[in-house]
Amino acid sequence: MADDHIFSKVRMLYGNHAVKELSRYIKHVKKLVAHEENLSFLKKCKDYNVIPKFIENSVKNLIPKNEKSTLRNTFENIKKQTVKKLLNTYIKVEFSSISRSKKKLVGFQNQFNNKYNPSVECISQIKSHSDFIASKFKIVKNNALNKKFADVAGDIEYKNSEYVKAVSQKWFKNLTTIVIPPHVQYILSLGPKYNLPLPKLPLFDSLKEVEYILEDIDVEEGKKNIARSKITEILSKKHKDINSNKPLVHVDPLVTKRNLKDTKSFLKQHPEIILTRSDKGQVTVMMYRTEYDQKMLELLGDNAYKIKNKDPTNSFMSKNNALVKKMRELNQINDLEKRKLTTYTSVAPKIYGLPKIHKPELKLRPIVSSINSPTYELSKFLVPVLKPLKNPNYNVKNVFDFKHLFDNINVKDGYKFISLDVISLFTKIPTSLAIDLIMQKWDCVKDHTSLEKDLFEDVLKFCLGTSYFSYNDVFYTQDSLAMGNPLSPIVADIVLDNLFDQILPEINSYCQLAIKYVDDTFLVVDETKIQYILDKFNSYHPNLQFTLEEEQNLSLPFLDITVIRNSDGSIVTCHYNKPTHSGRLLNFYSNQPYSYKLNCAKNLIKRTLSLSHIKFHPQLVFEIKKTLEENRYPTKLIEKLLSDYIQNSNNQNVPAANNPDHVQSVYYSFPYLGETSFKIQKVFQEVVPIKFGHRSTNSNKSNFFSNMKDKTKKEIKSGIVYKIDCENCSSSYIGESGQYLKKRMYQHN
Structure with a gap:
């Protein structure tokens, strides 16, 4: 046996004491694996919004058995907050345990090497043996934790895997022979317009737009300064919320940080491919760059x-x-x-x-x-x-x-x-x-x-x-x-x-x-x-x-x-849906204004039913529900919107309200920051009637999709900010130019 061979060799070369130290080293290797798998399990629970049983059991007596309904909701809310905080704390504990275990293993290695001065061959055999033990133990530990996850998550994972398979087949076309991981394919299948959660606040972009609007509107300077102060406070709070990892609502449990990281890693490993959208039907297409160039030529x-x-x-x-x-x-x-x-x-x-x-x-x-x-x-x-x-x-x-x-x-x-x-x-x-x-x-x-x-x-x-x-x-x-x-x-x-x-x-x-x-x-x-x-x-x-x-x-x-x-x-x-139709719409989990999603669903319902004779409506309602559910719209919301449409259709002769005092709003582009964007818009509306056209700030397109057009050469770019370093000192000049960059640089000479 390979296991017996390495221990026999160490015993023969360095004695029984060395074997005991090697056994302790292997024991700590298994501990490290256990902590890493525990961390993976806890993070998976967090991603899927489920709580491990050991945490649930620790707070099961938090709510008094005979508590009346008046305070029961308060206790329930406290319990929900507590289990989430406990889960986050246990995740931090596992991070610390992993760090300590790694330090101990390094200490064991140094101590063993200094004490016995083993040969390179012996060190290699010990590493091979510890890697074998680690991989073997990882499988056992992973299987046990998967069973635990299945107990708390029920059929969530199964449903998600079936969902990923179903939508990816319709929303993603792989024209290469490269095998793509399902979770990576799912993220890419969401399309270029899917907006991801903000990893950080686009502060510079936001402040730039604020200053542009303040400069453009015809308002006295004092009111502008008040608005500027309020907006700065709002942006500061948003910055703190993002940095504190405050939980977000309406986030796809399948679009996790790990899955996004895997997606970037996959694309980095395959520079030979390009990602684009299909000509019709809203489908993500993956193809070889050489084939694309050949077809273009x-x-x-x-x-x-x-x-x-x-x-x-x-x-x-x-x-x-x-x-x-x-x-x-x-x-x-x-x-x-x-x-x-x-x-x-x-x-x-x-x-x-x-x-x-x-x-x-x-x-x-x-x-x-x-x-x-x-x-x-x-x-x-x-x-x-x-x-x-x-x-x-x-x-x-x-x-x-x-x-x-x-x-x-x-x-x-x-x-x-x-x-x-x-x-x-x-x-x-x-x-x-x-x-x-x-x-x-x-x-x-x-x-x-x-x-x-x-x-x-x-x-x-x-x-x-x-x-x-x-x-x-x-x-x-x-x-x-x-x-x-x-x-x-x-x-x-x-x-x-x-x-x-x-x-x-x-x-x-x-x-x-x-x-x-x-x-x-x-x-x-x-x-x-x-x-x-x-x-x-x-x-x-x-x-x-x-x-x-x-x-x-x-x-x-x-x-x-x-x-x-x-x-x-x-x-x-x-x-009628053309054969090219994939059914991909504005996804409910996309980080975009709720009103956009509401209008998307309403337009689908109105367009589908109003274009069709009433005898086709039962089948079409079924198709509408299926399409919206595939795009992650909640069932209750779908039912309500369908009910509202039918009710409004029956009352279509009711005249729309007329508001003679309505003031026409001026639209400005602004990065979408969730509710923060609406708070900033409200501050502006206190001094002037404006509305925001919300701009994507972290889309799939900017993160993953290929730029299919020729790049504009740097020297003929315009409307840019540039920096010139001084040749004689550490100073630099930062300027903004609406001219070609090469022309502006020539003017500096």
Whole structure:
């Protein structure tokens, strides 16, 4: 036996006294393991909000047996606080015991080595033996404590493991061969928008926003100082609460500090992977970085994109500013508009791809982030000018408008539902076609812009003709609309409206209804003319080709509803979840305002039921409950919201209250700090009517998800705080600049 061998060897080399010392050492090794496993057990109990039996037993006589109900609640609260404090204290005790045991073991090792001067081989064998004993004892101890945990936690752990398995399958897609631990997969499956509990107060960010608001509001300085003092006190208290590990409400027991640490560790061990979200359906996708790069390069190898030798940002920025200057000189915009449209700190748009996991072959949907690009503000300036060109007779604003179309329609005999979808709409619309169509409608455009025709056309051509972006520091141009350009949606609508103008008169005798939403078109047509109608749509322009879907079993899904025709030709609708739908919503445990979660649940209920005929409601209510429960919404809350919706639906004719004295609030962005944010908002509201748009401060995205876009180089960053160290002494200069950093640094020289 290996055990006997090491003891026999020590006895032979160093005598019986050395064997006794080795036995004591092994005994302390087992004690250390016991303390470590006890600590793990106690922390697990704390994570799952359960109390070990030995602590429960120690306070079972705290409440007098014959105590009347008037004081019983007080005793119960004292008991709850006591057991939690005891649990925290026992955790501290185990930490101390582990520290002492480790010191004793080091002492034993030093004493044994000094006394007997064992060989390196002997030391190695003693270590191997102690490690073997430790691992063996750890299994025994762990099994015993797991049984204890099962006794106090009941089926909590089983339910959680089943829950993790269920939601992870729907909310997480692993496109690699890497095995991911279930608890890590669960945290990542919650998505990029899931907000984690605050590990520390974002004090600098909070104070920065406070000072920005105080500087922006028109209030006398004395009132500002009072507000500043109150807010400082509130933030100080929050800082103490976080540092004292004050327990939080509505925290997911599966999102523990240990699990978050494991998640960071897993991602650090696998730099070859990226984490992103799917193109549709709210699913977290894990894939190899090399595969992502390969798919992006395949996408950019299309003839629609051309490589540019250098970054055209400065050139486009100069042209943008020249056009804006000309607009002002001709008195066609005012000074405020000129300042907004002029840019000196633009950066190149950046392209990234979102995986289309619902397709048989993995492809990426290209998205271009155009924020702060040379034409971004000028493009936004044109959007309200072009919106009136959109034909309301061809378009629905949303799925609710679409549903109401069928209130008084009966499908003709021999007619069917079909839908047509444009293949890659934005990247297939030539900019020359779009510009020509818009300028043909100048008589309408001129009523909505102060620009003269020639200048308007120059601005339009510039905004649509400068579609470019970077990927891996290589610059590309495209002669089509970019996803991310503020103008693209309205321009696409104008082009498709023109298609309707051309095609509908030719198919009018075979078409009972034709309506569209962006690139999706719904038609009720003669079933014998379906191919003819598809060919007509595809004949409009060689770049714009349509796919066809026909009704099945008298029904066809479109947007978020299934349109169903009855035998008498009447139409009913039912809420529809696309195959890409995962059911992931704003999680109830996400560290975000309660009102956001309430609105999320209410909107799901209202959208699902109001879009559906009442005969479908029983099944839909079941699906609503399941979806909200998967997103951790309490059952009682779900039942109440469903009851409220039904009650409000029955009283829908009651007029809303009118408040003529209502003052419009001004919104400011502010980091979400729980109830502390609302306390700070209340302080501001004492002097001015404002509301906060709560900003994420510790999201899954910032902690775990990959940045898919090219990084902006440091020298062309703007709106930053910078520090310059003195070359001759220990002093430094800290400044803030709205210019490019390289330009500001040059000014210091």
